[in-house]
Amino acid sequence: MTLQTEVPRGSRAALALCLILAIYAYARILEIEPAAIFGVVPQLAIVALHVVPALAFALVHGTLHYRVRGILVFTAISLAVGNFMENLSVATGFPFGHYEFSSLMGPKLLQVPVLLGLAYVGMAYVSWTLARLIVGNPYAPVAGMRVVTLPLVASFIMIAWDLAQDPIWSTVLRGWAWRDGGPWFGVPFSNYGGWFLTVFAMYLLFTFYLRRVSSPAVPPRRAYWSLALLFYALCAMGNLLQVVSQHPRTVVRDPTGYEWRVANITSASALISIFVMGAFVVFAAARLAEEHKPITD
Secondary structure, eight states: OOOOOSSTTHHHHHHHHHHHHHHHHHHHHGGGSHHHHHHHSOHHHHHHHHHHHHHHHHHHHHHHHHHHHHHHHHHHHHHHHHHHHHHHHHHHOOSSOSEEEOSTTOOEETTEEHHHHHHHHHHHHHHHHHHHHHHSOTTSOSOTTHHHHHHHHHHHHHHHHHHHHHHIIIIITOSEEETTOOTBTTBOHHHHHHHHHHHHHHHHHHHHHHHHSOOOOOOOSHHHHHHHHHHHHHHHHHHHHGGGOOOSOSEEEOTTOOEEEHHHHHHHHHHHIIIIIHHHHHHHHHHHHHOOSOOOO
8 A cells, every 4th residue: 555645754654654563563463472472572571562652653643634743732631641540540549440550561650650651642542543534524623513522432442442451461461450359350340431531531632722723734545544543453453362372371360369261351352352443443444435535624
């Protein structure tokens, strides 16, 4: 697929985005044998390979449409809201629930790993971009009902990603521990209510920003959306690889002592990835097929 762009240095951006996608895909393949990999590659490096490519994708891809200032505003909102809410929950239990982080994700900012805060940016951006497609008329200004519908749809798209990921990273990999456990393989329902509140607030703040600025530069047509769609699809496909992953433990216990089969956790993650994340990919792809040309203001 040739990427034709109307913005300066578009070909360089296309090359950078393809490289980022390749690095992220490689990082997900490494999950097939984590026990062997962790013996050679530091755990923190594996975690970073999940987070940094998504962040880099957001910064490069977002610049094409929102310019540097716009994507930096999105990044600042994501980091500020995400880190505030995570630290608040670690301290008080609101809004996600009571939990604490291990050393798996590396250095912390207050009580929250730096990499976790950065993870908000990449996936929040990709989810937002898919939401713009699914809601329709993606080049229209953010006004009217779109101020609410875009954040709502983007929030559901991002929560689908967390629904598949959280039991793996908490109950299996021990990146964090839920003090009181929970019905979703050791994860409480409050986690997803907290996620919805957090990401909806992030997106709503960004829509307020977009309403105050002039229309951004027109991005490449099909390729602009296709690359974001591909990144989210790679997230879902990477979760499927966890089913064949050689985890060192077949049974894990959450902090309450309840035992969970790793095979059940990875299978549930795969089902969410296929039928929930996959549904958003299909909806966005269908919308993309209907968009023959950009709609300008």
